[in-house]
Amino acid sequence: MDVSEYIEIDKEEAVQSRTYGFRTVIENPQYISLWVVGLSSTTLRWLETPAIGIFVYQMTESAMWVALVGFLRMIPMLIFGPVIGMISDRINRKKILLMGSIFMIFLYLFLAYLSIVGSLNIWHICVGVFLAGVIWAGDNPVRRALMAEVVGQKNITIGLGIDMGTSNFGRVIGPIGAGIVIALVGINGSYLTGALMFFFATIAIVFISNNNPTFELQKSIGSQKSLSIINTIKSGMSLVAGSQILMATMIITVIMNLFAFPYQHMVPVIGSEVYRIGPVFIGILLSVEGLGAMLGSLVIALKSNHLYNTRIFFFGAIIYVVSIGLFGLLNNYWIILPLMFLGGFGLAGFSTMQTIIILNSSPINKRGSVLGVLSAAIGTGPLGVLQIGLFAAIIGAHFSVFMSAFVGLVLITSTLLFTRKFLSTEKFTTSVKQK
Helix, strand or coil, X not given: CCHHHHHCCCHHHHHHHHHHHHHHHHCCHHHHHHHHHHHHHHHHHHXXXXXXXXXXXXXXXXXXXXXXHHHHHHHHHHHHXXXXXXXXCCCCHHHHHHHHHHHHHHHHHHHHHHHHCCCCCHHHHHHHHHHHHHHHCCHHHHHHHHHHHHHCHHHHHHHHHHHHHHHHHHHHHHHHHHHHHHHHCCHHHHHHHHHHHHHHHHHHXXXXXXXXXXXXXXXXXXXXXXXXHHHHHHHXXXXXXXXXXXXXXXXXXXXXXXXXXXXXXXXXXXXXXCCCCCHHHHHHHHHXXXXXXXXXXXXXXXXXXXXXXXXXXXXXXXXXXXXXXHHCCCCCHHHHHHHHHHHHHHHHHHHHHHHHHHHHCCCHHHHHHHHHHHHHHHCCHHHHXXXXXXXXXXXXXXXXXXXXXXXXXXXXXXXXXXXXXXXXXXXXXXXXHHC
């Protein structure tokens, strides 16, 4: 049969399939519980990150201190990501989520208490963001791996697309909430909100099934005892190294986290120094990007074709990096807003397809390990935060954002020189024919 016959799918049948898949996903109570956990934690993350950035800059008036706090928030992904991924393939994932959520409640209540009594210092903030980063390092290898098992292989794109869309909704309301909280009640409001959000997440986790398909699969094939921790981590890395798709996805992920995403930590600095705006308008600036990402993720969930996952991922990264570069060049706040909205669409393509590509390209009993490698790739972000913070101290935050985005754009486009088949649909049509 000609390849084109595999690609040309009847549109009405495809729409009916997506509609049925969408209903199947949203009517799954296990999925809804995991969705609530993700929405709660992501909303809080995007409330807390700019809130702490604004608070630290007000406290220290130092872009480097803001960058250091961002570094401490993200470095746990690099250090602990692969280990958490390995553990999630061996231990019931519900228990991991539950313990992490309860820990976060007590952490935020303690930090809120220190703030209320006037004893909160910069080192308390640094320790707090590091510990929170350890828990957030488990989102990909624990919660999203479990989500993929709950919705099934056929509905992964829909399930994760909805999850990314609602997570990006947190990027909309979180930064605005951060600006309002800092302006009205201070940093203690952020911490109390965090404790409340993780309380809701804990309730949702209780309703998740105790089953862990990956854990049961590994026990059934007798691999649970045979693989050491080191060998399990190496196994995930070997899978990545042996797959051009996985390798290219990881390389672009590292580039994005080194040269694109660190700009977010400079937004409070640029907002204060360049745009001369207060916390609320800084929050709006970050929220506009989140709005574009939310809408883009929902479009992907309902309309995307698996044949083009890698293309959506690649060109989404390009659009996002270009928008950041323009952010680092232009001085007009009202021109920047629509550009960041467009950048949010690019971010949706990159971030949604990032996890979907990896889940579709990994054996089910190795997903946690491979997603752990992804967490480590994302965890290179702290190095990017440090470099942008250092250059901000030398050449200014605004121009350092442009230079970082320019380097990222060059490196991402250069990736195709070594992985040209990454954007090809041939790999997908071949697998369809073999079925």
